[in-house]
Amino acid sequence: MKKTLLGLAGLSLLIAQNLYAAPLRVAADAVPHAEILEYVKTLDPKLDLKIVELSGGINANELLASGDVDANYFQHLPYLKDQEKALGKTFDVVASVHIEPLGIYSRKVKSLDALPEGATIAVPNNTTNLSRALWLLQDKGVLRLNASGEVGTTLVTPKDISENPKKIKIVEIESPQLPRSLDDVDAAIINGNYALEAGLSPAKDALGLESAKHNPYANLLVTTPQLAKDPRVIELAKDLTSPQVADFIRKNYNGSVIPVADAAHD
Structure with missing residues (x-):
């Protein structure tokens, strides 16, 4: 009986070691x-x-x-x-x-106040990051949403825009392609990882950046x-x-x- 228990213990140890050794x-x-x-x-x-x-x-x-x-x-x-x-x-x-705070970037204007009437802003085209981008635009005073709730729990779409004083046009683009869109739009809202890959510094280059405090988008x-x-x-x-x-x-x-x-x- 003792040998059997010792054998099982040894086998368990060997299995554990092999599991841990596997990449x-x-x-x-x-x-x-x-x-x-x-x-x-x-x-x-x-x-x-x-x-x-x-x-x-x-x-x-x-x-x-x-x-x-x-x-x-x-x-x-x-x-x-x-x-x-x-x-x-x-x-x-x-x-x-x-x-990774979501940021608003532009090669055509130096501030959000300088966005022209009818400006085009590119945003991520997936449901959650599109919503996140619209909440950021509201937070920075670019537009207003007809939605209650909190960022991260309440999903919004362009249909929820209730006030758009500059008649901003929202263009949905695949997230990895957003940095490339900067030459074609007035501004783009880019995820932090794609901004960094494109050589942008979110902390320095963004015209508007999400706050990290109580941010529901931790990676x-x-x-x-x-x-x-x-x-x-x-x-x-x-x-x-x-x-x-x-x-x-x-x-x-x-x-x-x-x-x-x-x-x-x-």
Whole structure:
């Protein structure tokens, strides 16, 4: 009996070691997510990370649902909830890491007050970030919405615009293409990761920027319910929310990416 128990214990240990030794495949946007994960690799070398950089409109939640990756790190909660409905899947959030404030950018005007009548503003075409963009335009006084509720919980569309004194025209474009639209529109509302990839500094270049305080759009480490308690996932969640990673974000992104721990002090 004792030998059997010892054998089972040894087998369990071997399985655990093999599980931990297997690479943890994480899908992530190139900037800043993959860069942060590369730092985690130096911080925690025993955690074997395989970073799968997203490109070309690849859906990281579909990759996760199909088992092609073990986790992803690129999205905020409202987007995740929308994806769960669209895919008919349930995912688990295991860490809330950083905020990338959404920004309004322009190559044609130097301030939002200088937007001409009939100006065209490009916005993300997915449901949650379109809504987020419209709330930002209201927050900056460009237009008014006929909607009650809170940013992140109440979805709005251009149909909810109730006051538009400058007769702004809203053009919906795929998020990765928004930086390229800047030459063709009067302004564009761009997600922080795509702004950084395009060489923009949200903290310096944006004409208007979301506040980090009470921001519901923190970027998350997401996995499946089956892997939520995987020791590798737990370790990565611990690393991503560590003081070292928060300090890395502060030093490398100069306010364009903000650790969740700092958001309460914005």
